[in-house]
Amino acid sequence: MNKPPLICIKFITKSYTSGNTIRRVLTSVSDDICKGECIALLGQSGSGKSTLLNLVSGMDKPDSGQILIDGVDITTLSEHQRTLFRRRHIGFIYQFFNLIPTLNIMENILLPLELNKKNNKEQALELLDEVGLLNRKNDFPDRLSGGEQQRVAIIRALVHDPLIILADEPTGNLDKKTGRAMLDIMERLIRKRNKNLILVTHSTEVSKFADRLLLLEEGKLVKQNRETRC
Numbered sequence: 583m584n585k586p587p588l589i590c591i592k593f594i595t596k597s598y599t600s601g602n603t604i605r606r607v608l609t610s611v612s613d614d615i616c617k618g619e620c621i622a623l624l625g626q627s628g629s630g631k632s633t634l635l636n637l638v639s640g641m642d643k644p645d646s647g648q649i650l651i652d653g654v655d656i657t658t659l660s661e662h663q664r665t666l667f668r669r670r671h672i673g674f675i676y677q678f679f680n681l682i683p684t685l686n687i688m689e690n691i692l693l694p695l696e697l698n699k700k701n702n703k704e705q706a707l708e709l710l711d712e713v714g715l716l717n718r719k720n721d722f723p724d725r726l727s728g729g730e731q732q733r734v735a736i737i738r739a740l741v742h743d744p745l746i747i748l749a750d751e752p753t754g755n756l757d758k759k760t761g762r763a764m765l766d767i768m769e770r771l772i773r774k775r776n777k778n779l780i781l782v783t784h785s786t787e788v789s790k791f792a793d794r795l796l797l798l799e800e801g802k803l804v805k806q807n808r809e810t811r812c
């Protein structure tokens with residue numbers, strides 16, 4: 583018997599109002615994502631990629647439709663409930679790293695654990711060791727290269743054991759060689775822990791390691807590659 587999808591996106595529509603103008607960003611977007619799948623979300627600038635990521639994270643709510651994550655319909659949750667759900671079950675990797683400059687590397691990584699009232703420093707140390715930065719744990723972000731900062735950001739996204747990792751153009755601020763190395767590290771860590779990844783990118787090179795590609799065109803989802811059944 584097939585298992586239910588971990589993420590179920592059902593007929594999501596989202597618009598934004600600017601003055602007297604209503605701009606439709608997403609139109610009736612639907613997809614099922616199985617547990618452990620790595621999805622690359624591609625599209626031109628303005629196609630709705632980041633908007634969809636914000637909806638899956640619960641940072642924003644759709645105008646209509648449903649998003650179920652592990653059986654929980656996050657579109658019915660209050661803002662406070664969505665914040666708690668996101669804090670516990672979702673990890674983020676951003677283009678510009680978003681490390682806190684006044685905290686050292688270890689303190690940056692431990693933030694999600696502190697927010698979730700978890701005490702798992704051993705997991706943080708293990709992850710730092712896996713990416714070769716254990717000896718840099720007391721350094722501050724400005725002492726690290728861009729690639730090293732992004733490795734720290736990947737660890738921070740994983741350390742609280744979330745269900746899903748959401749990555750928005752994670753190689754956009756890195757040169758090609760560093761970006762490729764960072765993707766290899768990210769894929770290895772995420773697949774080892776059987777986590778889901780939704781990766782927003784405009785680069786087909788970046789998306790090559792994904793299980794499936796999803797293409798957004800003018801707010802509508804065009805499925806590519808093979809269909810995956812849970």
